[in-house]
Amino acid sequence: MKKYFLGGLLLIALFLVSLIVGAVDIPVGDVFRILGSAVGLTSIEDGQGVGSYIVLNSRLPQAVTAMFCGASLAVSGLMLQTAFRNPLAGPSIFGINSGASLGVALVMLLLGGSITAGSFSLSGFAAILFAAFIGAMVVMALILFFSTLVKNNVMLLIIGIMIGYLATSAISLLNFFATDAGVQSYMVWGLGNFGGVTINQLPVFVIVSILGLLASVALIKPLNALLLGEQYAENLGINTRRVRFYLLLVTGILTAITTAFCGPVAFIGLAVPHIARMVIGTENHRQLLPTTILMGGIVALVCNIISVLPGDAGIIPLNAVTPLIGAPVIIYVIMRR
């Protein structure tokens, strides 16, 4: 319990640091005054309008997005690692990320950044969001379809990886024939970004993420049963195929929503479950799953803070930061086995 309390405190502290640190220097006192003014406790002076906009419309949604994105990807990674009894499984392994990437590549590199079908038209971030989500959901539907045909987990994993390769092949082709501007836009999207979600879009992102996280909590019992092996789980009366279906559905939706809003964020889903195991030292999902959610939020906030550290000089792309935390953990896991 003490660990949860400390973890919660750390999460809040990092959340506040995310609001204080950024490219523009805003004094800590001003940040708190701005936050206070947002809830009607304090008032701000006219000169603080820029700071107020930056804190409330840029840093706040970015920090909330980072927190939920980290939690969603981490819990997806944990569920897949348990379901497939593979410590190196992660949300990207089933090609769901690649599906989202292919959707975005089609829009950015082939359709010129917009989707038009009859009277239906989307452009800009909305088009990217739509394409990524549809791409991810198509791949997820494929995986779910194969999961009803293939009983063996390893075979299903291989099918997932193959689907990912197919998507990557199509992306390479689109990239090769694209304009410089298109390739650059796609490359930047592929670097991940917690800052793409606006304050208006935030409720959708947060609600879907919370629903996915709650669904994952509901799967704790069968996840624990799966730890004992599929046959034991079936002896305990658990329909492993159905559980696997639900697990894939929940991870699919969580991965699709995070990738659609934040781009393909690397390593968090793979590494954070291992960090959570190291912290609490148990495989019991009653403790491990909430810890993973908490640690996912913490790690993503740390990455978010590091990515804005250069201040006025620019930003470090998110996917250049996440492996700094993820890769050492993976190496540690391999060395320990």
Added chain:
Amino acid sequence: MRNHLFIVVIVAAALCSCKGGSTLSSQEQGDTIKMNYAQLLTIVRYDDRTEVEIADPWNKGKVLHKYTLNADGTIPTKDNHRSPKLVVGTSVHCGLLEQLGKVETIKGVCDLQYVHLPRIQKMARDGKVVDCGSGLQPTVEKIISLQPDAIFLSPFQNSGGYGRVDDLGITIIEMADYMETSALGRAEWMRFYGMLVGAAEEADSLFAEVERNYKELCSKVKALAPDTHHPVLMDKMTGSVWYVPGGKSTIGRMLGDAGCDYPWATDNHSGSLALPFETVFQKARNAEVWLFRYNQPHAITYDELLTEKNAYKEFSAFKERRAYGCNTATSTFYEDTPFHPDFLLRDFITIIHPELGLGAPKYFLPL
């Protein structure tokens, strides 16, 4: 001992004298063609040949490429036909050759689908021009079958050369003009390209016209009241990054020439700056004009801008409806402006100083 010392002094003096003179030729005296703005080019004419050196823009003091050309500066050809046969890697240079009246020298192009030049597209349909694939990785077999005298390709820093194209024995003209830091410096490369295809006079007079136009536009701006301020915001976000031209970039300098107050004018970068939203918002939210480039099939609208980034609505230029977009997919911005910086400068001045009555902008159009 004294004799030995004398010999040493004589030898040393001889060695020193060999080091002096032209960097291109140690012995002969050539006639250097003066470049007024282009800093990477050195062209020296000798009686029997012309030598050209392109300085390495990424390694100061080193040479990127050295060419020995015919006496008149044209590319040596295999069978003495008058005009060389060329494969050209970018639409910009295709456009220049067309302006110089040498479009028939083009036998192959790279990235044909992005060459927005009707003449080249027609030549391709008629089978007179072949698409040689990507400019980054041209299709070697097509190049071999064309047997060109030279290939015009853009050099990239540390790209590891041009792969198998390097081994074909065909002269590669490295189009490093885009690494010049001044607009007129880049445009002056047309004199080199013109010389290569036997259109030196045409290129010299075209450049003289560009230079004259550019300077006239600058002097018109200088004649205006010096104490007025016109802050300008450039470009828009790509994902999480707002790429803005550096203070010493071609566009950055040109904005200064157009009498704009560019917020990054004091910056020393010649390329782009990758900035987070916060920085741009703080520095340029009050800019009176917003100029940006975009690439999509149709013209962008204010509503579409908001779907990309809702925060754009907080910029003064957005609120005042003073945003101007240049659609690089449908305009000839990339084809024209490298060798016609006067066109782009005119666009900037037209927008910033409508009181000069220069007409409507050509590339950056109001939304």
